[in-house]
Amino acid sequence: MALMEMCMWNPGEDGMLRRSDRVPDAIVGLSRFTQIVLHQGRIERFFLDNKKHSKDSLRVERAVLPETLSIAEDLCDDHSADTYPLKVQLRHLTEDEATPAQSNGTTIEDGLFRSNLAEDDTDDLIAQSRANAGSAEVVRAKYMVGCDGAHSWTRRQLGFQLEGEPTDFIWGVLDVIPITDFPDIRMRCAVHSASSGSLMVIPRENKLVRLYIQLTEIKPDASGRADRSKITPDTIIKAAQKIIAPYKLSYEYCDWWTAYQIGQRVGTNFDYRSRVFLAGDAVHTHSPKAGQGMNVSMQDAFNLGWKLALVVKGVAQASILKTYQSERRRIAQDLINFDHKFSRLFSGRPAKDVLDESGVSMVEFKEAFVKGNMFASGLSVDYGTSMLVAKGGDAAEQGDGTDVSSSKTQIIGKQELATNIRLGMRFPSFKVLNQSDARPWHIAEWLKSDGRFRLIVFAGNVHSATQKGRIDAFCEKLTASAFFAPHIHKDIAILTVHSAKRTDTELLRDFPEVLHPFDPKTGWDYNSVFVDDVSYHEGHGEAYKNYGVDKERGCVVVTRPDQYVGYVGELDGEGGLEGVEAFFQGIFIA
Numbered sequence: 001m002a003l004m005e006m007c008m009w010n011p012g013e014d015g016m017l018r019r020s021d022r023v024p025d026a027i028v029g030l031s032r033f034t035q036i037v038l039h040q041g042r043i044e045r046f047f048l049d050n051k052k053h054s055k056d057s058l059r060v061e062r063a064v065l066p067e068t069l070s071i072a073e074d075l076c077d078d079h080s081a082d083t084y085p086l087k088v089q090l091r092h093l094t095e096d097e098a099t100p101a102q103s104n105g106t107t108i109e110d111g112l113f114r115s116n117l118a119e120d121d122t123d124d125l126i127a128q129s130r131a132n133a134g135s136a137e138v139v140r141a142k143y144m145v146g147c148d149g150a151h152s153w154t155r156r157q158l159g160f161q162l163e164g165e166p167t168d169f170i171w172g173v174l175d176v177i178p179i180t181d182f183p184d185i186r187m188r189c190a191v192h193s194a195s196s197g198s199l200m201v202i203p204r205e206n207k208l209v210r211l212y213i214q215l216t217e218i219k220p221d222a223s224g225r226a227d228r229s230k231i232t233p234d235t236i237i238k239a240a241q242k243i244i245a246p247y248k249l250s251y252e253y254c255d256w257w258t259a260y261q262i263g264q265r266v267g268t269n270f271d272y273r274s275r276v277f278l279a280g281d282a283v284h285t286h287s288p289k290a291g292q293g294m295n296v297s298m299q300d301a302f303n304l305g306w307k308l309a310l311v312v313k314g315v316a317q318a319s320i321l322k323t324y325q326s327e328r329r330r331i332a333q334d335l336i337n338f339d340h341k342f343s344r345l346f347s348g349r350p351a352k353d354v355l356d357e358s359g360v361s362m363v364e365f366k367e368a369f370v371k372g373n374m375f376a377s378g379l380s381v382d383y384g385t386s387m388l389v390a391k392g393g394d395a396a397e398q399g400d401g402t403d404v405s406s407s408k409t410q411i412i413g414k415q416e417l418a419t420n421i422r423l424g425m426r427f428p429s430f431k432v433l434n435q436s437d438a439r440p441w442h443i444a445e446w447l448k449s450d451g452r453f454r455l456i457v458f459a460g461n462v463h464s465a466t467q468k469g470r471i472d473a474f475c476e477k478l479t480a481s482a483f484f485a486p487h488i489h490k491d492i493a494i495l496t497v498h499s500a501k502r503t504d505t506e507l508l509r510d511f512p513e514v515l516h517p518f519d520p521k522t523g524w525d526y527n528s529v530f531v532d533d534v535s536y537h538e539g540h541g542e543a544y545k546n547y548g549v550d551k552e553r554g555c556v557v558v559t560r561p562d563q564y565v566g567y568v569g570e571l572d573g574e575g576g577l578e579g580v581e582a583f584f585q586g587i588f589i590a
Contacts, residue, residue, distance in 0.1 A: 001037045001038075001203055001205050002037075003026075003188045004187075005023070005024060006023050006187070006189070006190070007019055008190050008369075017194075017244070023369070030377060031379065032429065035376075035377075037205075063093040064090050066153055066157075067091045068089040069086070069087070069144070071087075071275065071276070072085040073085075073273075079318040084140040089136055090136060090139060091136050093134060094134065097125060097128055108254045110256065111173075111256065111257070111258035112258055112259060122151065143275055143277070145277045145279060146276065146279070147279045147301065149281045150162075154276065154282065155267065155283070158272050160269045161267070161268050164263060164285075165263065165264075168219065169214065170214075170215045170218045170231075171287070172231060173236075173258045174210070174211045174237065174254060175208055175254065175255040176211065176251035177207045177208055177251060177253045178211075179249075179250045179251055182244055182248075185201060186203045188203065192365075196216060196239070196242040196245075197216040199211060199213050199244060213236050213239050213240045214239065215235065218230060218231060226261055233257050260287075265284070265286075266284050266329065267282070267283030267329070270324060270328060270329050271324060274321040279297060279328075283329070283332060292335055292376060295378065296335055299328075304328075306562060307323070308321070310561075315491055315588060315589065316587055319387065320388060320587060323388050325399075325402050326384065326395065326399030326404045327384070327386075329402075330383075338375050341368060342369075342372055345365045379425075379426055381426065382422070382424050382425050383398075383399075383425075384399040385424075387405075387586035388560060388587065389424045389564070390412055390566060390567040391423045392410075411567070411579065411582050414568055414570065417550070417570065418547055419548030420548035421549075423568060424564065424565065425565060427456075427557070428547070429442045429443050429445075430443060431535070432497055432541055432543050435502060435505060435531050436527075436529070438502065438536065440538045443456075443497070446527070449561065452490075452492060452493045452561060453584075454492070454494075454559040455492050455494045455556065457474075457494065457554070458497050458547070459499075459554050460551060460553050461498070461500050461551060461552045462498045463501075464552065467552060467553065467554070468510070470553075474572055477576075477577045484581065491588070494528060495528055496511065496528060496529045497543060499544050499552075500531070502531045502533040505531065515528060516529050554571055555571060556568070556580060558580060567579070567580065
């Protein structure tokens with residue numbers, strides 16, 4: 001379900017609920033995509049279906065819990081191929097043991113068993129399985145990643161903590177097919193009532209709507225936690241009816257429901273000695289209204305996954321694993337700061353007028369929503385300097401305080417050569433044409449998530465003799481380099497974008513072979529050289545202009561396997577191939 005517009009509903013001067021504003025749901029021009037709502041269950045099904053048809057032997061095992069973790073401390077610094085410092089005992093649960101208990105008094109599936117209103121039941125499940133003589137196994141591992149939620153068993157074993165405090169705001173969630181006269185029920189909406197709390201509307205597939213509903217009459221007890229036995233679908237819909245009045249709201253079908261208490265907390269550590277890592281809710285918890293829970297968690301896993309893969313394969317130095325905490329903990333802190341402000345603006349009572357200091361300014365709420373869109377899109381993520389990002393400055397200051405500076409001389413890219421391809425940020429995407437068949441493509445479509453870095457050669461005007469000489473010299477050095485020989489095309493893919501007229505340019509005549517390699521079985525690579533030129537049907541992408549790259553001289557850009565920009569440099573001279581090689585020497589094993 002695509003979200004196109006955000007509607008804001010607030011009480012007027014007479015206290016009656018009215019639509020006060022409309023804004024685009026996503027910043028116009030920010031991306032070729034709009035925001036979309038996909039249920040976590042569907043996302044998981046996509047992954048499971050993909051694994052089912054893949055050629056590898058990996059499989060997903062559910063109903064398995066870790067029981068014990070032991071770490072051979074003396075082996076943690078040895079990342080050689082035959083070292084396995086971790087030993088994990090796993091407990092296999094039966095289907096009955098693994099089926100979560102549902103709330104009494106309702107047959108509708110709920111998620112309270114994993115809500116922060118519920119106690120952690122991991123130890124109880126393990127004890128029950130032991131009593132039933134359930135099966136166990138021991139796994140020896142190089143690395144372990146705990147993506148095991150806010151109650152994280154892995155975090156507890158490491159002795160790490162989440163820092164932060166819960167709030168008094170309790171919210172319920174309903175996935176229903178609504179029966180209502182509310183006119184914007186198929187729009188994303190923020191609804192602030194005068195005195196009954198707030199509500200968010202998120203339209204979903206198959207007529208479903210997710211409603212986030214503030215439960216103003218449910219309060220935390222002396223322990224700081226609300227009594228979840230008082231929360232039912234009936235409790236939640238009655239709260240929604242008060243908020244949305246005078247409009248009517250009911251349902252006949254409820255697909256799922258839950259409740260949670262808003263709290264913003266960040267883990268003190270994201271990894272232990274670059275061997276055991278934490279990701280997702282295990283190291284950051286927040287309200288779900290910004291739509292960042294699953295998104296940021298998947299970004300954590302993606303950031304860590306390719307780094308682990310390159311280290312395990314013996315391609316990259318183990319030191320790159322330190323950048324996981326430096327990069328992702330800083331993002332988690334930014335997320336918590338954003339959610340802290342946004343959730344309080346959402347949960348607060350609307351200000352009656354400019355003199356109402358205890359109320360929430362609806363102008364401020366709108367500004368927070370618009371600014372938050374950039375963060376929610378993920379495109380505002382800006383990683384600090386490290387061996388993976390050739391920025392200047394202090395690595396600890398730009399990250400979360402972790403020292404991730406390279407043991408070698410700090411490499412600093414030349415940002416001025418590509419002013420809109422920002423070091424440490426996602427590589428932006430604009431339309432270019434395939435040189436060989438004139439088909440238009442977004443460059444991002446060729447930055448595939450296959451674990452490889454991309455060397456993007458902005459070749460400039462290849463019809464200029466001077467520029468052609470620079471390109472040939474760069475490619476000759478690249479081909480002759482003993483350092484790059486084992487990595488080119490295997491660990492580093494090459495893409496070329498030139499700025500000469502396409503119809504006057506020939507692939508085999510104007511570009512060295514390394515830019516479009518030959519395979520004896522499949523011939524030349526026709527999908528690696530592109531041109532910034534006009535399309536017959538889709539206009540001109542103006543890639544060089546949008547990237548801030550000189551159309552005559554070009555430059556070279558390195559993107560990481562997660563599409564973040566690591567290096568920008570010259571095509572020749574100081575900072576040419578020597579700069580690219582120095583950057584990779586801080587990453588790859590020589």
